[in-house]
Each structure stands twice: as C-alpha cells, then as structure tokens.
Amino acid sequence: MATILVRYGEIALKGKNRGQFEQQLHRNLKGALHDLEASVTRHRGRFSVNCPDAVLHQITIRLGRIFGLTSFSPVYETVLDIEAIKEKAAGIVRDLPDSKNTFKVKARRSNKDFPYSSPELNRILGAHLLHSYPGLAVKIDDPSFTLEVEIGYHKAYLYLERISGPGGLPVGTCGRALLLLSGGIDSPAAGWLAMKRGLSVEAVHFHSFPFTSRHSLEKVVDLCRKLVLYGYKLPLHQVSVTKIQEALRKNCPDELGVILLRRMMLRLAERLCGQRKLQALVTGESLGQVASQTLESIDVISKATRMLILRPLIGFDKLEITGIAEKIDTYQTSILPFEDCCTLFVPGSPVTKPKLAVVERSEQNLDLEFLLDEAMKTLETQIIR
Ligand code: ATP
Numbered sequence: 347m348a349t350i351l352v353r354y355g356e357i358a359l360k361g362k363n364r365g366q367f368e369q370q371l372h373r374n375l376k377g378a379l380h381d382l383e384a385s386v387t388r389h390r391g392r393f394s395v396n397c398p399d400a401v402l403h404q405i406t407i408r409l410g411r412i413f414g415l416t417s418f419s420p421v422y423e424t425v426l427d428i429e430a431i432k433e434k435a436a437g438i439v440r441d442l443p444d445s446k447n448t449f450k451v452k453a454r455r456s457n458k459d460f461p462y463s464s465p466e467l468n469r470i471l472g473a474h475l476l477h478s479y480p481g482l483a484v485k486i487d488d489p490s491f492t493l494e495v496e497i498g499y500h501k502a503y504l505y506l507e508r509i510s511g512p513g514g515l516p517v518g519t520c521g522r523a524l525l526l527l528s529g530g531i532d533s534p535a536a537g538w539l540a541m542k543r544g545l546s547v548e549a550v551h552f553h554s555f556p557f558t559s560r561h562s563l564e565k566v567v568d569l570c571r572k573l574v575l576y577g578y579k580l581p582l583h584q585v586s587v588t589k590i591q592e593a594l595r596k597n598c599p600d601e602l603g604v605i606l607l608r609r610m611m612l613r614l615a616e617r618l619c620g621q622r623k624l625q626a627l628v629t630g631e632s633l634g635q636v637a638s639q640t641l642e643s644i645d646v647i648s649k650a651t652r653m654l655i656l657r658p659l660i661g662f663d664k665l666e667i668t669g670i671a672e673k674i675d676t677y678q679t680s681i682l683p684f685e686d687c688c689t690l691f692v693p694g695s696p697v698t699k700p701k702l703a704v705v706e707r708s709e710q711n712l713d714l715e716f717l718l719d720e721a722m723k724t725l726e727t728q729i730i731r
C-alpha cells in the first residue's frame with residue numbers, strides 16, 4: 347500500500363470558511379478518486395490518500411488536477427517512535443542512487459506531544475544518516491536530496507519530493523456559473539480558470555444543427571470531457587439557435603448579425619441560469635481579439651442581460667490562452683475545423699463599434715419572446731462525468 351500526503355492552501359482560510367473549504371475539498375478528492383481503490387482521510391490541516399501501489403501513478407496525475415491543492419507527496423509512514431523513524435530514514439536513503447550524495451533533513455512537528463523538536467529531529471536524523479552512509483555529506487544550500495519528516499498525530503511521514511498541485515480554490519466553494527462554450531480555443535480555457543477560482547460550472551453550447559454538423563456537437567462533448575477532469579461533474583446544455591439565425595437574416599441588417607446573435611445567446615443563457623440556479627455567466631472573451639470583442643461590442647452585447655458576466659481571459663494574449671489550452675489538453679480538439687454557428691452567416695464586414703440604440707431598434711423587428719421560447723424547447727442536457 348502507498349500513502350500520499352496532500353497539502354492545501356491555508357492563507358485565505360481563516361475563520362468560518364475553513365470548514366466549508368475542507369469539506370468541499372474532501373468531497374472533491376473522494377469524487378476524483380472514486381473509481382480507484384483509494385481512501386481519503388482528513389487530518390488537521392492535511393489529507394492523506396491510501397491506495398495500492400499499482401494505482402499510485404494514476405492518483406498523482408489526478409491530484410494534479412484538483413483545485414485547492416498546493417502540493418502533495420508520496421510518503422513512507424512509520425510509528426511515532428524515534429528509533430523507528432531513524433530506521434525508516436536509513437531505509438529510504440539506502441535505495442537512492444549514488445549520485446544522491448549530499449542532503450539535508452527538514453523536519454516539521456505538527457504534534458507537539460512528540461518529545462523531539464524539529465531542530466532536534468534534524469540533528470538526530472542527519473547524524474544517523476551520516477553514520478550509516480559514510481559517502482554522504484550534509485549540504486544545507488542546494489543538497490542533492492532533502493529528506494522531509496512530518497510528525498503527525500498518529501504517524502510520522504517521511505518523503506523526498508513535493509509535487510506541485512494546481513493551486514486555486516476547491517471547485518464548488520465559490521458559487522455556480524454557466525460557461526458559454528463554443529468549439530473554440532478560448533472558452534474552454536475560460537471555463538478552466540473559472541473552476542480554478544472555485545466555481546462549479548455548467549456549460550451551454552449554441553448550435554445550428556443541421557447547418558452545423560454532428561461533429562461540432564461531438565467536439566463540444568470532447569471539450570467537456572477534458573474540463574470535467576478538473577471537477578467531477580459537468581452538465582452540458584445544447585440549444586439550437588438555427589431559428590434565431592434565420593429570423594436575424596430575414597429581419598435585421600447583416601453587419602449586426604454577430605452582435606444580435608450574441609445578445610440572443612446571453613438571453614438564452616440567462617433563462618438557463620434561472621432554471622438551473624446559476625449565478626453568473628462565464629465567456630471566453632478577450633479584449634480586441636475579433637470584431638465582436640471591441641470594448642463597444644462587448645458593451646452592447648452584455649447589455650442584453652443583467653446577469654454578472656465573468657471574462658477570465660479579458661487581459662490575456664492569444665499566446666497565453668493557447669498555453670492554457672495546451673496545458674489542459676483542449677487545444678488539439680479546439681482547432682479541429684468544424685464549423686461553429688457563428689461562422690455561418692458571418693457578414694463580410696461586421697460593425698466594430700455598434701450603437702446600442704441601433705441594435706435595439708433592429709431587435710424590434712423580431713418577436714424576441716417567441717424566438718427565445720422556441721429555442722429553449724430545443725434544450726438538451728447531458729451530464730459529463
Ligand atoms: P472561442 O475561442 O471561445 O470560440 P472566440 O475568440 O471565437 O472565442 P467569439 O466568437 O467572439 O470569440 O465568442 C466570444 C465568446 O462567446 C466565446 O468565448 C464563448 O464564451 C461565447 N460563444 C461564442 N459562440 C458560442 C456558441 N456557439 N455557444 C456558446 N457560447 C459561444
């Protein structure tokens with residue numbers, strides 16, 4: 347059996363949020379590992395995961411995706427006894443390659459009932475290792491390995507590495523939001539950043555089936571499968587905007603098409619939020635990227651709803667966004683060349699500085715309520731796990 351010690355951020359954790367944060371993190375850990383033979387135990391200020399050696403690697407990959415974790419370490423455990431700890435330390439070092447010949451010991455005592463302080467432990471264990479292995483030397487700056495020792499309440503943990511966690515806050519501790527998910531590069535990255543700040547996310551995709559293909563729907567499902575690795579459940583809503591696009595084409599100026607369609611998307615998203623009790627919208631907008639993302643366009647589009655709209659990517663460059671997409675493995679899916687509803691009927695020269703009054707006037711040619719009601723009837727939801 348293997349044990350992994352799991353650490354989480356403590357800085358923002360004072361007061362009554364702490365218990366809620368830890369409970370949610372506990373649920374998220376159990377959820378992420380539920381299909382592996384692992385058990386998760388909560389200690390003071392830590393979690394530990396016990397699992398068969400065979401799944402250790404898989405578990406470290408999954409822990410790397412659980413927001414709220416700062417770091418984790420596969421550990422060797424022993425009883426709270428100085429002789430047992432010395433023996434364990436010597437055993438760990440015996441298995442290291444010869445090139446690991448300088449070291450330091452870094453002990454930490456959470457359990458103050460243990461009779462040796464951290465500096466005493468450093469000294470005792472350091473001396474024991476030097477005595478056991480004459481080839482070793484202590485080096486405080488830049489040693490070839492650091493043996494860390496944590497004295498817990500029931501056991502002592504020894505380890506050689508700290509693997510970085512993804513940071514952030516546990517998904518589900520900061521509220522619920524609806525991600526507007528196109529098939530592009532940006533919106534999955536925006537969703538990931540929203541989850542990183544503790545939002546639990548549902549996604550909505552607007553399509554123009556049958557004008558857009560089955561493939562573009564599958565593409566969005568694939569993107570959700572990547573995103574859900576960072577949370578444990580992701581409801582995906584799909585809504586057809588085909589009828590809306592037809593109405594726009596018939597009744598409104600071409601060059602406003604994209605703006606008007608986006609405003610309809612926001613109205614539909616707002617309705618969905620009402621049904622699903624979601625508190626905010628998340629989009630992949632980034633300032634200045636395309637015609638619909640000038641300050642004027644974003645302003646006119648967002649005035650279609652009174653909901654809070656979060657735009658995690660607003661200040662990111664395309665390169666930075668691409669970097670996130672690669673890291674979360676959505677990039678290759680996003681660049682698949684399937685048409686998006688917005689790439690259909692796109693006018694040659696869309697306006698870049700729309701005027702709200704003009705946009706609202708052309709919406710008077712539409713039966714908004716009817717179009718929205720009809721579109722909502724096409725809603726299909728699937729839960730991605
Ligand atoms: P992305 O890379 O996410 O497609 P983009 O750079 O193509 O973004 P736009 O086409 O202006 O930018 O879209 C801005 C945002 O509007 C998207 O990031 C997404 O949040 C939302 N959006 C656009 N099209 C759709 C769609 N078909 N379904 C759901 N949301 C959409």
Ligand code: MG
Nearest residue numbers: 528529530686
């Ligand atoms: Mg797009």
